[in-house]
Amino acid sequence: MEGPAQLDTLQLLLFLLPPCHGDTLLRLLRFLAEVARHAESSWDAEGHEIPGNKMTVSNLATVFGPNILQKEKPGEKDAGALNFEDSAAIILVLQRLIEHHHSLFMVSPEMQCDVLRRLFQTHPDVIEYLLRRKFPDAPSPEREDPGEDHAPPALPGWTRSLERGSVSSELYSNVSFLNLDVGI
Incomplete structure (x- = not known):
């Protein structure tokens, strides 16, 4: 080879x-x-x-x-x-x-995309954990009062969440903050 x-x-x-x-x-x-x-x-x-x-x-x-x-x-x-x-x-x-x-030792964008896609399909909780580590100030369901009318502060490049406070649900909408297009 x-x-x-x-x-x-x-x-x-x-x-x-x-x-x-x-x-x-x-x-x-x-x-x-x-x-x-x-x-x-x-x-x-x-x-x-x-x-x-x-x-x-x-x-x-x-x-x-x-x-x-x-x-x-x-x-x-x-x-x-x-x-x-x-x-x-x-x-x-x-x-x-x-x-x-x-x-x-560099992970290509294509491989990152593939790993994220597979992780998102098989272990969305892992994606949630990784995103919480990357963005510790992101809104979380524990900190959010469901009765509040105001929207949680958005992270750069994020759209409003499908499920209030869920970081991983934002991945469906927009993953531009990772510089990846996972094609989901």
């Missing part, structure tokens, strides 16, 4: 990592990319050569790859033993991770 298909697959695998592991990996990849930026020699303002560290992305992947990405087969006595093809694949994967770490 090569090119965009490989990067898409890597991104989906990264999304499967537990959040703390994904965050740790992202920080490590950022650091390795920074080290690789200083691989070549450069010159200071006075014309003196500043030697590079010689740690290119390829060299970093060769050193760190087998330690970060370990292959494990059930029933294998020595899971640490890798053959040449496995080592080459691991090095190539880590190279791609270092080179594309900025884009691999």
Whole structure:
């Protein structure tokens, strides 16, 4: 697998990592990319050569790859033993991770839209919770007196609620505040 298909697959695998592991990996990849930026020699303002560290992305992947990405087969006595093809694949994967770490950890608008659509259909309470966290000052049924005549204050880009005080019902009307068009 090569090119965009490989990067898409890597991104989906990264999304499967537990959040703390994904965050740790992202920080490590950022650091390795920074080290690789200083691989070549450069010159200071006075014309003196500043030697590079010689740690290119390829060299970093060769050193760190087998330690970060370990292959494990059930029933294998020595899971640490890798053959040449496995080592080459691991090095190539880590190279791609270092080179594309900025884009691999970003969730595309299309994927956000798909996740929101599925969540809204299957778990509207989760959407309600997320919106309450994002907009803590939004009107809530507990704070709202049903006998009041005035409308609750609207959030930016929101229309009046179908069900008074329900944040998730606003998602049906207008989700422009999320910069998404979920097509519901």
